[in-house]
Amino acid sequence: xxxxxxxxxxxxxxxxxxxxxxxxxxxxxxxxxxxxxxxxxxxxxxxxxxxxxxxxxxxxxxxxxxxxxxxxxxxxxxxxxxxxxxxxxxxxxxxxxxxxxxxxxxxxxxxxxxxxxxxxxxxxxxxxxxxxxxxxxxxxxxxxxxxxxxxxxxxxxxxxxxxxxxxxxxxxxxxxxxxxxxxxxxxxxxxxxxxxxxxxxxxxxxxxxxxxxxxxxxxxxxxxxxxxxxxxxxxxxxxxxxxxxxxxxxxxxxxxxxxxxxxxxxxxxxxxxxxxxxxxxxxxxxxxxxxxxxxxxxxxxxxxxxxxxxxxxxxxxxxxxxxxxxxxxxxxxxxxxxxxxxxxxxxxxxxxxxxxxxxxxxxxxxxxxxxxxxxxxxxxxxxxxxxxxxxxxxxxxxxxxxxxxxxxxxxxxxxxxxxxxxxxxxxxxxxxxxxxxxxxxxxxxxxx
Numbered sequence: 001x002x003x004x005x006x007x008x009x010x011x012x013x014x015x016x017x018x019x020x021x022x023x024x025x026x027x028x029x030x031x032x033x034x035x036x037x038x039x040x041x042x043x044x045x046x047x048x049x050x051x052x053x054x055x056x057x058x059x060x061x062x063x064x065x066x067x068x069x070x071x072x073x074x075x076x077x078x079x080x081x082x083x084x085x086x087x088x089x090x091x092x093x094x095x096x097x098x099x100x101x102x103x104x105x106x107x108x109x110x111x112x113x114x115x116x117x118x119x120x121x122x123x124x125x126x127x128x129x130x131x132x133x134x135x136x137x138x139x140x141x142x143x144x145x146x147x148x149x150x151x152x153x154x155x156x157x158x159x160x161x162x163x164x165x166x167x168x169x170x171x172x173x174x175x176x177x178x179x180x181x182x183x184x185x186x187x188x189x190x191x192x193x194x195x196x197x198x199x200x201x202x203x204x205x206x207x208x209x210x211x212x213x214x215x216x217x218x219x220x221x222x223x224x225x226x227x228x229x230x231x232x233x234x235x236x237x238x239x240x241x242x243x244x245x246x247x248x249x250x251x252x253x254x255x256x257x258x259x260x261x262x263x264x265x266x267x268x269x270x271x272x273x274x275x276x277x278x279x280x281x282x283x284x285x286x287x288x289x290x291x292x293x294x295x296x297x298x299x300x301x302x303x304x305x306x307x308x309x310x311x312x313x314x315x316x317x318x319x320x321x322x323x324x325x326x327x328x329x330x331x332x333x334x335x336x337x338x339x340x341x342x343x344x345x346x347x348x349x350x351x352x353x354x355x356x357x358x359x360x361x362x363x364x365x366x367x368x369x370x371x372x373x374x375x376x377x378x379x380x381x382x383x384x385x386x387x388x389x390x391x392x393x394x395x396x397x398x399x400x401x402x403x404x405x406x407x408x409x410x411x412x413x414x415x416x417x418x419x420x421x422x423x424x425x426x427x428x429x430x431x432x433x434x435x436x437x438x439x440x441x442x443x444x445x446x447x448x
Contacts, residue, residue: 002192005261005268009236017237017244019267020251024285028224028258028270030363031123031170032321033354036289036330037160038174038296040131041151042071043335044099045089049081050301051294062190068332069297072096072133072181076188097182100135103151108337110163116339117169117331120347121354123362124170126226126328127160129216131174134182138219142211145182161220172224173216177209177231177243177263195229206235210246221254230264260287270326281323281366288320289328292343298332307342310349311440317350318390318441321361322370322379353440357413360388360443368404375400386447394432394442401428405446412436412444 048068062073063080074082075096086094117125130136138157139148148155157173164171178199186198209232216222231243238244243265250257261268271286278288293299293307308316313329320327331343339347354361360381367380367387376399377392389410391399401410401420406428410418419431436442 003261003271003273004230004264005271007230007264008266009231009264010233012237015238016266017242018248019244019265020247022251022255022258022269024258024270025256027170027256028124028326029285029365032326032361032364033121033317034124034126034170034172034224034287034326034328035117035120035122036174036291036296036328037117037125037127037333038069038131038291038298038330039156039333039337040069040128040137040297041096041099041103041133041135042069042131042297043333044103045071045086046298046300046335047071047082047085048074048295048297048299048301050299050303050306052305062188062194066294066299067297068295068299069128069131069133071297073189077190096133097135097145100145100150103147103335105147105152105154105156105335105337108152108154108156108159108333110159111166113333113337113339114160114163114167114169116344116347118167120351121358122169124172124224125160125164126172126174126224127157128174128176129157130176130180130212132176132179132181132229134176134180136212138216140212140215142208142215143182157216157220170223171220172226173220173222174226174228175213175216176229177213177227179229180205180209183208199229199232201233203234203241206232206239207241210235210241210243213246214249217250217253221257223254223257225250225257225259227260227262230262233264236265273325278320278323278325281370282325284324285326286324287326287328288316289330291330291332292346293332296330296332298334298340302342304342308346310346310353313346313350314353314440315392317361318379318392319370321364322366322381322390324366349440357390357441357443359383359385360390360413360445364388372400372402386445388443388445389430390441390443391432392441394437394439396432397437398429398431401430401446403427408446410444410446412442418444 063077065074136146139155259269275290293302364381364383367382376396379390381388403426421429
């Protein structure tokens, strides 16, 4: 996956725009867990090729795209599995955009939906307001291609926003800045090169994107502004509709807000890493993001072989947090607004674990290292309470504590003392109680 902070757009020289100076706020660094919600027209067909190992590395990978939310592009690649399936289900006369009138979101209850996310431990919620397909999920004055005018005939983002604010969680918005297939006539994207070649960079489109983002900020004051696939080059200068001015207006409106790194300009907030394993602590605040399966949008072709179990999700969160990251895990609802059972089961297991072990995750920072290269796998975090040790394989029964942590008082998350055995070399062995050996991860805190 590409790292977007390395793309900085045109060189304006002395005429370079002035960017904000805001850093990543502590609330974001303390939050640790957010939920993405990818929901759009692509949720009607809800289909992509289900790859058993999560993707294909071939020259025609875009024709076999694993992301169901890319259906609007993949369906235009003649002969692709998505193209063939679309012909069979909807007929050759039905375009992707015609699916807007088939979208029925009647099962969507924003309070119940957000309740599931917060119950799973989410501290912030980031729904897609407009994905690359160009269909807006809020009642916008910029286009009639929106959920209030067609399909659901509801302002879905307003519902998400209100429900999220009611439970006291932070609210963010995802916005596709430079890709909008609805307002362009480019051919289908079939390579990473096409991803940046087949997009509009003109002033008119830059103004259109800016007007939409301004609307979102004015209406929802989002705590997180999560842009994707950069910003149109025609809006990267010093103009009032340029991204620098947009960001200044955003921070004026939301002083405690935060942005990500996918703007294609010399300014960013936190780094994003998509479906990427990070091997060590990253000094800068960063965010790991992925779907519970191999797609962000709901893919009905996936089953338990493609989706994270609750235990895997817990261990992923622990690994990311130990390396100074946040996890933005994605739930992909069905078209009707319900959370598929497979996703809900993993989310609820995560929520139950965090209820018991949240002190070792929320508000923490990395220790001197994230884990050890030998011995039973474990991860470290730290907070004012001490150093937290999280065993990723409690069934092993024991794990070795390094000399830096040996000899101090240690207690499990429920407050019971850790059974420790001192070693002559200055280390000690911690024994996992039988009651925790079947857990996905077991955490204790060393008071030092």
